[in-house]
Structure formats: structure tokens, C-alpha cells
Amino acid sequence: MKQLISFTKKEFRHILRDRRTLLIVFAMPVVLVILFGFAITNDIKNAEIAILDNSNDNLSTGIINKLTSSGYFIKVKTLQSNNELQQVFRDGQIKLAVVFPEKFSESYTHNNKAQVQLIADASDLNTATILINYANSIILNYQQDISKSTSNKTLFDTTIKMLYNPEMKSVFMFVPGVLALIMLIVSAMMTAVTLAKEKEMGTFRVLTVSPLKPSTIIIGKVIPYLALSLINACIIIILSMFIFKMPIHGSLFLMFIVCIVFLLTAVSLGIMISSMVDTQQTAIIVSIIGLFLPTILLSGFIFPIDNMPFILQILCQIFPAKWFIEAIKNVMIKGTGIENVWLQILVLNLMTMVFITVSIKKFRQRNA
Amino acid sequence: MNTIIADKLTKRFGDFTAVDNITFEVGKGEIFGFLGANGAGKTTAMRMLCGLLGPTSGKATVAGFDVYKQSEKIKRNIGYMSQKFSLYNDLTVKENIEFYGTVYGLTRLQIKEKTTKLLERLQMISEKNKFVKDLPLGWKQKISFSVAILHEPKIVFLDEPTGGVDPITRRQFWELIYETADEGTTVFVTTHYMDEAEYCNRVSIMVDGRIDALGSPQYLKQKYNATSMDEVFYMLARETATK
Numbered sequence: 001m002k003q004l005i006s007f008t009k010k011e012f013r014h015i016l017r018d019r020r021t022l023l024i025v026f027a028m029p030v031v032l033v034i035l036f037g038f039a040i041t042n043d044i045k046n047a048e049i050a051i052l053d054n055s056n057d058n059l060s061t062g063i064i065n066k067l068t069s070s071g072y073f074i075k076v077k078t079l080q081s082n083n084e085l086q087q088v089f090r091d092g093q094i095k096l097a098v099v100f101p102e103k104f105s106e107s108y109t110h111n112n113k114a115q116v117q118l119i120a121d122a123s124d125l126n127t128a129t130i131l132i133n134y135a136n137s138i139i140l141n142y143q144q145d146i147s148k149s150t151s152n153k154t155l156f157d158t159t160i161k162m163l164y165n166p167e168m169k170s171v172f173m174f175v176p177g178v179l180a181l182i183m184l185i186v187s188a189m190m191t192a193v194t195l196a197k198e199k200e201m202g203t204f205r206v207l208t209v210s211p212l213k214p215s216t217i218i219i220g221k222v223i224p225y226l227a228l229s230l231i232n233a234c235i236i237i238i239l240s241m242f243i244f245k246m247p248i249h250g251s252l253f254l255m256f257i258v259c260i261v262f263l264l265t266a267v268s269l270g271i272m273i274s275s276m277v278d279t280q281q282t283a284i285i286v287s288i289i290g291l292f293l294p295t296i297l298l299s300g301f302i303f304p305i306d307n308m309p310f311i312l313q314i315l316c317q318i319f320p321a322k323w324f325i326e327a328i329k330n331v332m333i334k335g336t337g338i339e340n341v342w343l344q345i346l347v348l349n350l351m352t353m354v355f356i357t358v359s360i361k362k363f364r365q366r367n368a
Numbered sequence: 369m370n371t372i373i374a375d376k377l378t379k380r381f382g383d384f385t386a387v388d389n390i391t392f393e394v395g396k397g398e399i400f401g402f403l404g405a406n407g408a409g410k411t412t413a414m415r416m417l418c419g420l421l422g423p424t425s426g427k428a429t430v431a432g433f434d435v436y437k438q439s440e441k442i443k444r445n446i447g448y449m450s451q452k453f454s455l456y457n458d459l460t461v462k463e464n465i466e467f468y469g470t471v472y473g474l475t476r477l478q479i480k481e482k483t484t485k486l487l488e489r490l491q492m493i494s495e496k497n498k499f500v501k502d503l504p505l506g507w508k509q510k511i512s513f514s515v516a517i518l519h520e521p522k523i524v525f526l527d528e529p530t531g532g533v534d535p536i537t538r539r540q541f542w543e544l545i546y547e548t549a550d551e552g553t554t555v556f557v558t559t560h561y562m563d564e565a566e567y568c569n570r571v572s573i574m575v576d577g578r579i580d581a582l583g584s585p586q587y588l589k590q591k592y593n594a595t596s597m598d599e600v601f602y603m604l605a606r607e608t609a610t611k
Contacts, residue, residue: 006470202452209448
């Protein structure tokens, strides 16, 4: 026990005296959250649009007002003819054009049918889709409003309700991903690097010759990084609650459990990596290729897993981050209880056991 | 009583025999040089003696404990220092001593006493709170060695301890080794500096996993009709090459 305390103390000293480590541990989560929250966002705000209004009547101006007052669109250009359309899109001045045909209002009242044309710049497909959807729903809403006030024509009444994230803020999607990323960096990569460092410096050999038990060495190594990761997780959650007004629907305790489970997986991954490499450099490279790229690309963090080809979907299952993100989203955003996250917790725990077994085998092989 | 006894000690990795039937004894307070080219099997043999690696066959006891069954007890009774210093650069001298002290199960009081004694002996009291990385190489080695014998082990294993330092610093380092041996600690040292081999009481020279020569430097020089250990070493190496 005394040995363990002394080991942990030494480990904390290493961390606190290394500016690089401190920077990774404390500055990175803040930077990532803010980056993902503000800069890298799928939200549409103030998208530039152009209007080509060939009829200029009550109805068309009504729709235009509705669109521009929604906060999603800004009218930057009023066009006079179809010929101008090509040009404005090519210049990249606008993302979307709304075109009203001649006699718009008339055809609406007489034929009970009117067409608005939405033209979007699909060279940026995601934005185009989102803009079209937004505009579409605003126009539909407007249509409902006027049909109610004028007469009782029955129209299709589509109401859309965005569950769990009514404002469709993408920061809600990013926070779980950032959590996963940070915990992997601090727990997995740092554990791998610090063990590799002892090997590189030759102190690892001295430790193995000493009466210290291997378990004491590993636990002593891991405790500080576990603690730091937890602090980090708190920083990220607090930031997202207060800066991005992210609501937390589930129980904090369950969130905590999910984080701990994932941390253990991350740490055992780090130990496994360090059991296979001898230098800090290799540890870092392996961590980046083996941990971060899959976490960013194949965990549902940025790209939805359901849209991936079948093979990739299968591949996604082997990355711990995917299970963690699922679980934390369920608890944090949907507010579900243990009944909806036990599977994820189980899978993560199984992964931890596999990683630990592999590392013990590897360590034995190398020392035998 | 001999502190290290190896009897037909052998280690095989698959088809490769790293250590081939080595037999030797090292007495209490003796400085025993373990020589050999890289890949001759020195490190493997030493790891078996430290209780890190189980032998394939043969017998060995270290500090009276069996290498097969009592490796934990062996670890408590030996000290170890390698070429790479064993100290943490980002800890101070005092913190390093404290850390290794607790690792070897010393009490806080013992550590405190020993720290003072150690620093006085090395005349480094004023450097106590300096980071190890700021000290010159020679000092680091001396502290490293002193830390390795902090818990008063019966045997201290030195794995190429003087790599990378100039002959003068090496000489000073050896004075420390002599003092330790005089106090009854057995010193087991691997090296490939042949001038260092001359400082040992007895040396063994390993070639291809076997011990090809064993005896005092004086005796070996006479036997091979050589003027220095360097010559002895080359003669042995050439002998094997022509075989």
C-alpha cells in the first residue's frame, strides 16, 4: 500500500512537472469543446439567400418575410430574371434561391395550388439538404397559418417535432464525441506514453527487478490518469451545460458510471498499446492511428453509422468509443435509465477484460 | 558462503541457446566481472539471476534463494543499476531516493537517515533538491549506484554501469564500488570496457552463451600469455571465429 501511494505520488509529479502533459490534459478539452461548439457546426444560421419574385403579391412577400425573419436566412440579393440565377450561384454569394412564379397568389386562391421553387447549391450537399428542409417547413407553416385564417380548406397537416434536441443544435451531438476523444487521449494515450517512457529511459527494467508487483506498477501508473480524465469529463460537461445550454436529462450518477466504465476500457487499451511498443514515439503513432481516427470517423461521432456501408458498420462495433457515445447520448440527451445502457456497459467491460488479458500475455512474453 | 551459485544454468529460446551450461560461483564481497560481446548471453544470464526469467535447465541460487521458486525473495535482496541510470530526471535527488526507498520497503525514518548518509558520502548535500536532469553524468551515476544499494542488498547487479563517461569519472565510480565490496556486498558487473575488467577480483568471459574463461585478470593474462584483458578477449573471440 505504501509502495502504491509512493508510486502514485511519483506519477503525479511527472505529470505536474511536464508542461506538455499539462497542456494536453487541461487545455485540450476546453479547446475541443469550444471548437466543436462554435466553429465546427452543422447548424444553419443566417444563410445567404436570393429571391426572384416574379409576382410580387401579398402571398409571396408574406413568405419572404417569414423566411427572413426566421433567423436562418438573410436576403442578400433580389433578382430580376432567371438569367441572374446562374451567376449568383457561381459567384458563391448565396446558398439558396427562392423563386416565385408569375401570378403566384392568384393561382393559389383560384387553383388552390401554387409552386415555389427552391434552388440550392448542392456542391455542399449537407448544407443544401438542411437549407431546403428549413425553408420547406417554414413555407408549409405559413401555408397552414393563412389557410386557417381565410377558410377551412383541409390541408395536409405535417407537424415536425424534433425529439430530445428541439432546436437541432449540433453541439449536443459533439459533446459525447468530444468526451470520448478526450478520455481516450488522456487515459489511453497518456498511459501508453508514460509506460513507454519508462521503457525508453530504462527505469522500467529497474522497476521490474524491484520487489514491486506488476499490478502495483500498473495501478500506480493508471490512478493519476483516471483522476485527470474524470476531472476532464467534468470540465467538458460543465462547459457544455453553461456555454451551450446543453440540458442533462438523465441521472448524473448513471453518467458518471458510464464514464468510469469507458475510462477503464480506455486505460486498459493504453496498457495494451504500451505492452506492444518500446518508445514514446511509437506509442503516440499507434494511439493516433488506432484510437483517434476510428473514434472520429467510425464511432458515430461525426458520421452517422447507419449511413455507412455494411462492412464499415460491422467494423464500427469493435471500437469502444461507439458504445460509449451511444450510452452517454442515451443517458444525457434522452434521459434513459440503466435499462437502455446495460448492453453498452457490458460490451465495454468485456472489451476491458480482453485488453487486460492481451496485455498480461504480451508483458509475459516480453519478460520471458 | 557464496552469494551466487550457478550450476549448469541454461536458457533456450526455441532452437536458440542463449545461455549454455554456465557454472560459476561468486563469493561474498567479491567484485565479479561478467564480460562478453553483445549477444553473448550476458543479459539473459543476468536476468535469470535477478529472478526475471526462468531458466530452461540447471540450478542457481542467489543470496541463498532458488531462482525457480523464490524470485520474490531474490528481488528483495539484490540491487540493480543499469547503463541508463535508473533515476527519474524530473524528480529531485531527494525524491528519487525516497521513491526507491519505499519501493524496497524502507520506513520513512530509515529513508531519512540513509538519505543524509548517502548525500554526505557523495558530498552532495547542497544538491539534494536539484532535479536529476540538471546534474552532470558522473554524479547521476554515483547517485544511481548509491540508490541501488540503499536497502543494503547482499548483491548488487551493475549492467554496463559506466557507459558513456570518461575514464576519470569511471575511475571515481570504481572507488565507490570498492568501498561497497569492502563492506561485504557482492558486486556483479557486466561491462565491455576491458580496462574495467582489470579492476575486478575475478572475471568470466562469455562467448556464444558459454563461459570460455574464468579467473582473476592476473591468471587469465598469464594463461593466454597476454599483456592486457583486451588481448585475452580478442584471443578468445578469434578462437571461436576460426572454429
